[in-house]
Amino acid sequence: MTQKLWMIRAGSNGELEEIALRKGLVAIRWNRLPDLNLFKTREALAEEYQKHYKEGTPVSEGLKVGQIFRFAQRVHVGDIVVLPSKFAPEIHVGEVTGPYQYKQVEEGVLHWIPVNWLKTIPRSQFDEDLLYSFGSLLTLSNIKRNNALERVKAMISGGKVKLSIPEEDDSEMGDDTLENAEPGDIAFTQIESYIQKNFHDYALEDLIREILTAHGYTTSQPREVGGLEEKSRKGEDGGADILASNGQLGFEEPKICIQVKSNRDKIGAGVLRELLGVMNSYNAHYGILVSWSGFSEPLKREARSKYFNIRLWSSKDIIDEIFNHYDKFSEEMKKRLPLKRIWVLVE
Numbered sequence: 597m598t599q600k601l602w603m604i605r606a607g608s609n610g611e612l613e614e615i616a617l618r619k620g621l622v623a624i625r626w627n628r629l630p631d632l633n634l635f636k637t638r639e640a641l642a643e644e645y646q647k648h649y650k651e652g653t654p655v656s657e658g659l660k661v662g663q664i665f666r667f668a669q670r671v672h673v674g675d676i677v678v679l680p681s682k683f684a685p686e687i688h689v690g691e692v693t694g695p696y697q698y699k700q701v702e703e704g705v706l707h708w709i710p711v712n713w714l715k716t717i718p719r720s721q722f723d724e725d726l727l728y729s730f731g732s733l734l735t736l737s738n739i740k741r742n743n744a745l746e747r748v749k750a751m752i753s754g755g756k757v758k759l760s761i762p763e764e765d766d767s768e769m770g771d772d773t774l775e776n777a778e779p780g781d782i783a784f785t786q787i788e789s790y791i792q793k794n795f796h797d798y799a800l801e802d803l804i805r806e807i808l809t810a811h812g813y814t815t816s817q818p819r820e821v822g823g824l825e826e827k828s829r830k831g832e833d834g835g836a837d838i839l840a841s842n843g844q845l846g847f848e849e850p851k852i853c854i855q856v857k858s859n860r861d862k863i864g865a866g867v868l869r870e871l872l873g874v875m876n877s878y879n880a881h882y883g884i885l886v887s888w889s890g891f892s893e894p895l896k897r898e899a900r901s902k903y904f905n906i907r908l909w910s911s912k913d914i915i916d917e918i919f920n921h922y923d924k925f926s927e928e929m930k931k932r933l934p935l936k937r938i939w940v941l942v943e
Contacts, residue, residue, distance in 0.1 A: 600675045601745040603730050603737045604667075610682025615702055616711070617688060622677055623708040624667055624735055626660075631698035632668035632707060641665050663736045664707075668696045670738075671709055676748060678739075680730050685719045685890045685911040686862075687730065689752055715752050718889035720860045720911065723747070724789045731781035787915055787935065792888065794932070800858040801837050804886055804914070806929045808838065808854070810921035814846035815839065835874040851880040857887040865895040871906065884909055 604622045606613035612623050628648035635641035642661045651657035671677075671692060679688040694710040701708060719727060726747065729739045739745070750756055795803050805815045816839050837856040842848035853875045857863050868885060875883045885891075886909045891899070899908055909917075922935055 597672055597674075599745065600670075600672070601739045601748055602671055602675060602677045603732060603739055604677055604679055605735050606679055606682065612705070613679065613682060613688075615705060616679060617713060619701055619705075620690075620693075620711055620713060621701070621705075621708045622679065622690075622711050623705050624664065625704070625707075626664055627704065627706050629664070629707070632664065632696060633698065635665070635668075638662065638665045659734065663734055666738070667707070667709070667736050671696070671736075676745060676752075677711055678730060678748065680719075681716075685888075686716050687719060687722065688713055689715050689717060689748060717751055718860060718862055719788070720792055720889040721751065724785065727785045727789070728782065731785055733781075783938075784915060787918075788911060791911070791915070791933070796858050799932075800886075800888065801856045803918075803929070803933070804854060804856055804884075804909075805838050806925055807914070807917045807921060808840045808852075809926075810924035812842070813840040813852070814843060816846065835870055836878065839878065839880075850882050851878070852882045852884060853878055853880045854884045854886060857885075857889075859887075860889050862890045862892045863887045863895065864892045865898050868895050868898055868902075868906070872902075875905075881905060883907075886910075886914070888914070 604624075606616050606622075607625065612625075616622055626649070629644060632641070635644060638661060641664060642657070645657065645661050645664070649657075649660075651660065673692050673694060675692045677690050677692060679690070681688060690711040690713040692709055693712050696707070696709050698707060700706050722730075725742055726739075726744060729737070729741065729744060747756070791800075791803070801817065805817070808815050817837065835855070836853045838854035839846075840852040840854060842850065853871065855867065855871045855874070857867065863885075867887075871883045871885050875881070883906045885899075885906060888911045890910045891908055896908070899906055918933070918935070922930075922937075925933075
């Protein structure tokens, strides 16, 4: 049986993500439906679906029935699944270890498939075309294009396979096409990829500084004020990348130390401890730790007890801040990051 790559969502708001990772499974809702093993054809499942759910159009019904049928009948042992996180800039990757099950494992989880979660990979390590495919609106999508399966499998082992685009389009591209993607998700991925390509090291610091200025803070960089102005390499700034505070001259509270990491790997707890030491040396009560690719689990655990002193910003937080404050950005930054707000009718 041919191995497949599936993208599955953990609920519209990520409500199944924690359960999926903790229990080793992927799940769908549609809990009014009985055991899906009872329906051997899509038509039989559609007939049952109509007894429990009412859709506005036949197309909507067909899409949902198709996803449910594939979940129960087309996902097989050995297939690879990717689950995009709703809470961090990362994607969970696992291997299916058993067939579809109909059994309550926790409240609200009846339809599920066992999975061995192999690795959690920062979004920054995936190519843009894969991120578009993972942005499908559908709950379950079979990702086929551009040798996606081989590329994801290589990433599990820490390698990389060169993107290969066939000369002729596949007549059955699966569910990873842009027609099934949310316009907002497409825009988010485009902006995410643009920033990743164009804002490295000090350029990302400039962007964070612009966000803080839009919040009303006075900002400076330690390399400008502490005899470090001739230091040109990242990391030679005394442990803080940006200093921010209130007031025109920056003498008022709160005083904030910001450390910025633009690397493509999640950062560890040692960086958090370093920031705490820097805050102490600058007599600052608050800190922001910025990591484009997110944070390790040990770091996040340590940061929970320091919530009222330190904030963690990943790529998602940075882009959310840009969306919220872009109108206050300087003209220079708008030229470096050219964006336009577009309103879309939600049907």
